[in-house]
Amino acid sequence: MKTVLSFLLLLGIQCFSQTQHKKANLAEINELTKKMYDIISFDNGNIPTYDLSSIYHKEAVIGVVDTTQVSIFTAIEFEEGNNAYFKKHKIVSFKERELDGITHFYGGVAVRYSPYEFNLKSAEREVTIRGVNTIQYVKVPELGWRVYSIFYSDNTSYPDLAKE
DSSP states (O other): OHHHHHHHHHHHHHHHHHHHHHHHHHHHHHHHHHHHHHHHOBOTTOOOOOOGGGTEEEEEEEEEEOSSOEEEEEHHHHHHHHHHHHHHTTEEEEEEEESOOEEEEETTEEEEEEEEEEEEEESSOEEEEEEEEEEEEEEETTTEEEEEEEEEEETTTOTTSOOO
16 A cells, blocks of 8 residues: 555656646747747838847758748748848838747657737838748757747638638
8 A cells, every 4th residue: 555655656746747847848938939939020120130049950941831832941041031022122010929829749849830920011011911830849958949940821822721
């Protein structure tokens, strides 16, 4: 009987420890995700220079999935492409935010389903677009969680996705 109680006590401690560890990892992922959305947003025509090293794994990729193709970029290529677009089209504001997020963990890997909305403004017009980011995170020893990949689709390519 004593052995059974000891076993149950150890099992309870282990479960509590795993729950606490999962909560800590989720808090880190939530903060990293918020930082990712915040770092790319800007106002008043002040296009940011990103510091991606604190967010992305050094080999991170970003993929755009639409009805005709899948395009994959390094994080740096994606940033450069966005900044060139913003400059060419005289974008004065870009605000992206996560609408919701569901994260699943398994060891040092996490996957997040992250519906988002962004608002893009130029002097001539304003556009709001919704989509979903699927984000894979890896826990890099001694650095913590980093974004390893993002693949997304939005309602400009898939009109059946909700616009509201």
